[in-house]
Amino acid sequence: MSLASTHRVHFAVGDEHTARGVVDALTEIFFEGQAAIAAFERPDSRWDVTVHFAEPPDQPLVRELVANAAGADIAAGITFDTVEAKDWVKASLEDLVPVPAGRFVVHGQHDRDRIAPNKLGIEIEAALAFGTGHHGTTRGCLLLLDQALKAWRPRRVLDLGTGTGVLAIAAAKALHEKVLASDIDPPSVQVARDNARLNVSGHLVRTVRATGFSAPQFTQSALFDLVLANILANPLRQLAGPMARHLAPSALVILSGLLPHQAPAVIAAYRARGLVPVRHLRIEGWSSLLLRKVN
Numbered sequence: 471m472s473l474a475s476t477h478r479v480h481f482a483v484g485d486e487h488t489a490r491g492v493v494d495a496l497t498e499i500f501f502e503g504q505a506a507i508a509a510f511e512r513p514d515s516r517w518d519v520t521v522h523f524a525e526p527p528d529q530p531l532v533r534e535l536v537a538n539a540a541g542a543d544i545a546a547g548i549t550f551d552t553v554e555a556k557d558w559v560k561a562s563l564e565d566l567v568p569v570p571a572g573r574f575v576v577h578g579q580h581d582r583d584r585i586a587p588n589k590l591g592i593e594i595e596a597a598l599a600f601g602t603g604h605h606g607t608t609r610g611c612l613l614l615l616d617q618a619l620k621a622w623r624p625r626r627v628l629d630l631g632t633g634t635g636v637l638a639i640a641a642a643k644a645l646h647e648k649v650l651a652s653d654i655d656p657p658s659v660q661v662a663r664d665n666a667r668l669n670v671s672g673h674l675v676r677t678v679r680a681t682g683f684s685a686p687q688f689t690q691s692a693l694f695d696l697v698l699a700n701i702l703a704n705p706l707r708q709l710a711g712p713m714a715r716h717l718a719p720s721a722l723v724i725l726s727g728l729l730p731h732q733a734p735a736v737i738a739a740y741r742a743r744g745l746v747p748v749r750h751l752r753i754e755g756w757s758s759l760l761l762r763k764v765n
């Protein structure tokens with residue numbers, strides 16, 4: 471797919487509270503379709519905030535909003551640049567080294583014909599969504615998925631926060647079952663849909679834009695046997711209740727996007743909803759958890 475150039479705003483803040491304050495301040499002013507705003511915790515515990523604007527942003531306004539929410543020193547460190555669509559495509563097709571994770575290998579188009587026959591290749595064109603397999607959280611989820619599927623065959627699978635669709639595609643390829651892939655971010659939903667078409671027949675991965683479980687597809691659909699959610703520690707904790715209500719008996723849940731010191735609080739939130747931890751992987755400073763619903 472080709473995406474138009476975007477106008478990127480980037481800065482780092484010291485903690486999650488500040489990152490959320492900045493995201494809220496920007497979200498109040500710039501509506502969906504105008505700006506895609508993402509905040510992600512780094513292994514050093516600082517937070518990266520990146521905003522992609524469809525049109526060149528009003529720089530003084532952005533600086534003022536960030537200064538009000540996070541302080542003048544943070545606003546002074548904002549960088550503004552333009553990301554050419556050509557560069558994203560080039561990066562996704564040429565620069566990505568294939569990433570093995572159990573039976574899965576995440577790769578770009580140029581490695582399509584080089585995947586060993588005993589592996590399941592997942593071709594990803596990253597574009598503006600998260601999930602090329604290179605991040606420790608994605609690899610953690612893929613490894614836990616690979617291990618979980620060795621002894622068990624879920625029928626109804628959800629990838630919540632699908633990004634590029636990488637986890638949904640992995641599950642659909644391994645199981646030959648329909649997988650629901652959701653994301654809060656409209657461009658990610660489109661990227662996941664495009665990647666799904668590249669990898670599996672169209673009907674196997676169904677994409678939906680949704681925040682958490684708040685979409686009609688969730689209330690209509692049956693309970694899930696497996697949910698993958700690579701988002702962040704706080705949203706994961708907040709999702710524990712809704713998640714538990716959408717799980718079938720003995721369902722498995724794979725969570726990532728959290729740091730090891732955040733794992734106890736996330737585990738406690740899910741334990742309170744009847745899920746127990748089964749495995750805890752640590753990759754590149756990130757934790758990935760496998761939990762099982764106890765009947």
Ligand SMILES: C[S@@+](CC[C@H](N)C(=O)[O-])C[C@H]1O[C@@H](n2cnc3c(N)ncnc32)[C@H](O)[C@@H]1O
Pocket residue numbers: 599600601602603607608611630631632633634635636637652653654655658680681682700701702705727
């Ligand atoms: C770290 S990326 C993970 C992408 C991919 N699943 C992977 O494992 O590489 C997190 C994704 O979750 C989405 N997201 C964050 N919070 C969400 C929420 N409450 N509901 C749905 N999607 C969410 C983001 O837009 C982003 O695409």
